[in-house]
Amino acid sequence: MTHKNKHLLIIGAGVEACEGIRIAKEMGLKLVIADGNPSAPGLAMADWPIIASTYDGQAILAEVKKRQTQGVKIDGAIAMCADVPLSVAIVSNDLGLPGLSLESAFWVSDKLAMKKRLQAEGIPIPRFADVSDKSVLLKQAIKIGLPLIIKPVDSRGARGVQLIEIASELDSAWELAAKESPTSRVMLEEYLEGPQFSTETLVDRGRYYTLGFADRNYEWLPRTKPFIIENGGDAPTGVSANIKAEVIATVERAAAALGINQGVAKGDMVYTAQGAKVIEIAGRLSGGFFSTVQIPLATGVNFIEKAIKLALGEQLSDEDVSIKQQRAVAIRYLDLPSGKVSHIEGVSEASSVPGIEMLKIFIEPGSIIYPLANHTQRTGFAIATADDKAMAITRAQTALSKIKVVYEATNK
Template sequence: MNRTAASRRLLMVMPYSQFVRKAAEAGFEVWAIWDPSLREQAYLDEVAAHAQELLLTDFGDEAGLRTLIAETVRAHGIGTVLHLGAEESMPPALAEAEALGVSPNPAAAVGALNDKAAMRALLAARGLSPVRSRTAGTAEEAAAAVAGLPLPVVVKPARASGSRGIALIRDADDLGEWTARVTEAGLAGPYLVEEYLEGPEYSVETLSADGEHHVIGITAKQTTGAPFFVETAHIHPAPLGPDERAALHAVVIGLLDLAGYRFGPAHTEVVLTAHGPRIVESQTRLGGDRIPLLIETASDYDIEAAIFRTLAGAPVEPPAPRHTASVGFFLLPAGRLESVTGLDAIRALPFVHVLHFPFRPGDELPPTTSSATRHGYVVVDAESPAEARGRIARVRGLLRANVREAALTTTPKGALR
């Protein structure tokens, strides 16, 4: 891929600090746009340290964001605009980048993947990964859609992420609880109502270049199950047979082809049902829950750096895992943390790569209703999935948290993902 001087000038919207650093290390001059209300000043300073300029705006002001993108592109001769952050601010950023001719992806392709209802409609139109589903504009319409499908069904906002607003509906009580929860959280429609998919869950990470899609890795997921389906642990690489792996590759690459996705990472969640793989959702970003670190721990492959190497013209070379890596999340009772011990002992374990426990005695632990309300995590390496599970269990056994539990409420509260 021939790169001009302009194409080495990169504008990133909502770039995490390591993205700016790794883009600069790949030879790009980076301009960054952030909403200062979303991050503390120290974090924004990290972003600015490797950027030509850090520009601040309100992501909720779509017209203002588009104007800032256009002015920055024209003022500095920028060749590419990337948005690899949260999906909510992607539509205006990508629409403006496409209008300026500096987006590596059609805005419609990104929209088709990030919007769960649009993705489901795209798959249904082509007969790929068939799932019975209905869309609804309001919670009342969602209730009617639930009545039109055999129970149980899953209902969720079409444009939210991180398990926010997701629920398994088995009866009228479940539907009432879900309606109250999304109303309280301000999670507006449209909503997607679809059949409940039974089977093991996987996250498939891909990196696309010039419309060719490369599977970088597959991660096995564990969740709490109903009602919130919050992830409790991941193992990478997923223990799969060749046929299962090939089936997951095929369905995910098929989706990316249908959407017309051209460049960048994608994170696609799939359930391997008795009838074959069924796609749950996809996002045009890297997976959360420290999946990039799991890939790097297992394979010595930095998928974040690979994005920018690929943008600079290098071929994509998927890694071959040499170890097993796992992340285990802490789900403690909700209430006031009275004391905690074992953190130093956990950090001293030779197989622990990262320990994250952001609470101190006196802090309130929220109920775990989404990925954002879990209580920390640990990342370990191992030589097999069984050893990884054992090491996660050992860490959880060492963490001793004394929590004065909160009184139960009828509607769980907390920061929803």
């Protein structure tokens, strides 16, 4: 199907979005791209840029309608590696485009509403409680039991998410979580033991195709807790085919329960002694270069292209959702001490390591590196492929080991 005369609204033009924006351009689409940062790199690829916060769906809609009066008819809307399903839904529902209902977009934007909906639909989830009223914090923590997770109801990038192992940590943890919530709402969740997974599912008129499946890596947790910082992930999974199938079945049931009938469902999943459980479901393309880079490398499927087709209301063929290959893929992040960066060495050598498919460094001379408290503070990563998973991980780690960050001297 030709896309030559079609127009796509993309919300989000940051570094991660660029890979997806390039794919949209290659599909022949004309692009209206919205981002609140005038310097966002993806805006350079826009046919019609919109400078508006990705969280302000009404402002984006108003700008889109201005362009429609100029003959720019929008055929689909999608968030590109940005957690803004409500913004997309505001536009798509007003213009009659494919996508989430406003109710569904709310469920996947608000972690408490999501848990309540999943619980009502019988989807296995951790025990949880609303503790926005701090006076009920200790009572609810005792009811759930330690260890537990405390998190903002409506934040992103693991901001304010903490693992609490002793009750004396609750008060200060609540304060941080509330500070990271735009609405000052906080919730508790049971801490679930077991391997965790990232999944990514294409949803075409109620049919589910889970093509992305990776094991999540939390080897940093003993050092970073109470903060829960993921150090990448890898595929193929190390669990059995039966466990993988159960996780996929559960994430697809959860997506249906949340009303995700067209588009993409991103799952954060765990396999416990009681079976597969849902941590969170997002109605959007994932970040971490999972949807844009890792899934295509692992499966041979251009995942972004298929997601764009769904946003345009096009039906996916069996060929579109057929896995073409099973290649081992790993992503690992830079692990750096705190300090002010003087200069960085070894980037070209790291990029030249066999099997390195992507290497990005997010710091530069003058950058200040802080102790990790959320995912937005990670300083760089390497994505590697190989014939087997262990080698892919080794290649990513080898590349990162070649990067040397020299720090400015501190005055004592």
